[in-house]
Amino acid sequence: xxxxWPTSILLGIVIGGTALTAGWTQxxxxxxxxxxxxxxxxxxTRLEVLPEGPGKEIADQACMSCHSTDILxxxxxxxxxxxxSVNKMVGWGAEVPExxxxxxxxxxxxxxxxxxxxFQPVVTRPIGR
Amino acid sequence: xxxxxxxxxxxxxxxxxxxxxxxxxxxxxxAAVRDVPPAKRRMLQVNGYAACAETPLDALTTYLxxxxxxxxxxxxxxxxxDLKNWALTVDGEVxxxxxxxxxxxxxxxxxxxxxxLQCAGxxxxxxxxxxxxxxxxxxxxxxxxxxxVRVKEVLLKxxxxxxxxxxxxxxxxxxxxKVPPFFRSLEMEKVLEDGVIALKMNGEALSLLHGAPAxxxxxxxxxDHWMKWLERLSPQKDPQKGFYMDVGYRFPNKxxxxxVTFKPDEMSPVxxxxxxxNITDAPKSARVGQTVTLRGFAFSGAPDIxxxxxxxxxxxxxxxxxxxxxxxxxxxxxxxxxWKPEAPGKVTLWARATDSRGSVQPKEAVWNQSGYLYxxxxxxxxxxxx
Numbered sequence: 447x448x449x450x451w452p453t454s455i456l457l458g459i460v461i462g463g464t465a466l467t468a469g470w471t472q473x474x475x476x477x478x479x480x481x482x483x484x485x486x487x488x489x490x491t492r493l494e495v496l497p498e499g500p501g502k503e504i505a506d507q508a509c510m511s512c513h514s515t516d517i518l519x520x521x522x523x524x525x526x527x528x529x530x531s532v533n534k535m536v537g538w539g540a541e542v543p544e545x546x547x548x549x550x551x552x553x554x555x556x557x558x559x560x561x562x563x564x565f566q567p568v569v570t571r572p573i574g575r
Numbered sequence: 576x577x578x579x580x581x582x583x584x585x586x587x588x589x590x591x592x593x594x595x596x597x598x599x600x601x602x603x604x605x606a607a608v609r610d611v612p613p614a615k616r617r618m619l620q621v622n623g624y625a626a627c628a629e630t631p632l633d634a635l636t637t638y639l640x641x642x643x644x645x646x647x648x649x650x651x652x653x654x655x656x657d658l659k660n661w662a663l664t665v666d667g668e669v670x671x672x673x674x675x676x677x678x679x680x681x682x683x684x685x686x687x688x689x690x691x692l693q694c695a696g697x698x699x700x701x702x703x704x705x706x707x708x709x710x711x712x713x714x715x716x717x718x719x720x721x722x723x724v725r726v727k728e729v730l731l732k733x734x735x736x737x738x739x740x741x742x743x744x745x746x747x748x749x750x751x752x753k754v755p756p757f758f759r760s761l762e763m764e765k766v767l768e769d770g771v772i773a774l775k776m777n778g779e780a781l782s783l784l785h786g787a788p789a790x791x792x793x794x795x796x797x798x799d800h801w802m803k804w805l806e807r808l809s810p811q812k813d814p815q816k817g818f819y820m821d822v823g824y825r826f827p828n829k830x831x832x833x834x835v836t837f838k839p840d841e842m843s844p845v846x847x848x849x850x851x852x853n854i855t856d857a858p859k860s861a862r863v864g865q866t867v868t869l870r871g872f873a874f875s876g877a878p879d880i881x882x883x884x885x886x887x888x889x890x891x892x893x894x895x896x897x898x899x900x901x902x903x904x905x906x907x908x909x910x911x912x913x914w915k916p917e918a919p920g921k922v923t924l925w926a927r928a929t930d931s932r933g934s935v936q937p938k939e940a941v942w943n944q945s946g947y948l949y950x951x952x953x954x955x956x957x958x959x960x961x
Contacts, residue, residue, distance in 0.1 A: 492623035539752030
């Protein structure tokens, strides 16, 4: 089957992850953990670290107040598409000084541009476990 | 892949025990939970905050998708409703505005519908050229039994006026900063026909991540209409305004070539799902002369699937798969296809579905700038040895 994300266990990329509070992940009838579940991170684990490089500090400040890193890391956008996305987010309240905008776009397009094939989803436990 | 579970409905001993214990009102709910093997019970988290996850295709093998394996999509961080004080407000073009508590909703006549919920953006990750957004692959979809009160019952109780042509829907989740809220509306005709205020999912109270205590169910329509954490319904003369009506969740009226973008007024809100089939189980290898089985699901914005076909030659010739008899309007059909390889080599098997209105799943999905309703043929590669 055509799939660009392998479904292997990806614990290694969960760096400094925090998680949603139990209230949001518990189903009304939460079941006991199985040994297979226990090896996986819980649903809601956050990926906290963006790649190093010029512009990272702007992305940390501008993007991470509302997003976790994975929404950035899964994109494969051109500079023009990143420019449009940054402008949309600035319109919605993201704080990016005008002088920093092109540096931020270049950072995003370099790491999360059309050639970005590094992203893999985090394989987690079922919801509420 | 391991042998797939028996998909036949029926009251097995374990399912019977589940019912006897009050676990489920329907035998197949217990069966669905039982039938996804432990090794496949996991989620693919595509975003940590707001938390979004899809179901791996090889776990979507049961008629009912278990709640704890059912995909989650949310725009913002949800605000947990205070259930003691929660009430559903009904106002707008009605004679008698209402505030209905959870107890009052539970006391109204309950209905159950079984149908597919699919995120409008499921498959966005396959769009070429690439488009921004959550890069969903196959699993932002599931099939569940939804129990609650028909929207029609509530609106009639409130004295719906003829001027209420669009139902504005509001949830409790609040966006950060100047971000627009996720408010939507949908045509009253569809709501009155099919809409349900769901309080239960597969026999359990809705979980918070699936919209507790109440969410809208709109059979056959994409997930953007299925408002979670519902707190207000308001019939109005005109459609809702705002980003998620006027810019987001719109599909080109006349699609152009891949990469061609349109202005919002050249597009209309995404409503009905497109006909689609996916392969959930296929062997990686097979031997000449020995039959192997492909399995999958198929659904559409039409109430039923009329056939699923498989091609071993890139779409020149097609053979019908066997549709599972278990079905409800707007639910998916599970299917199986026994295939006996005739010659060694790598073979790509393609699946396509046709719905009860005659719409055929296309080889290529219609490219659109937000990546909605991806439904291209799905394939499995099988290495055949002598």
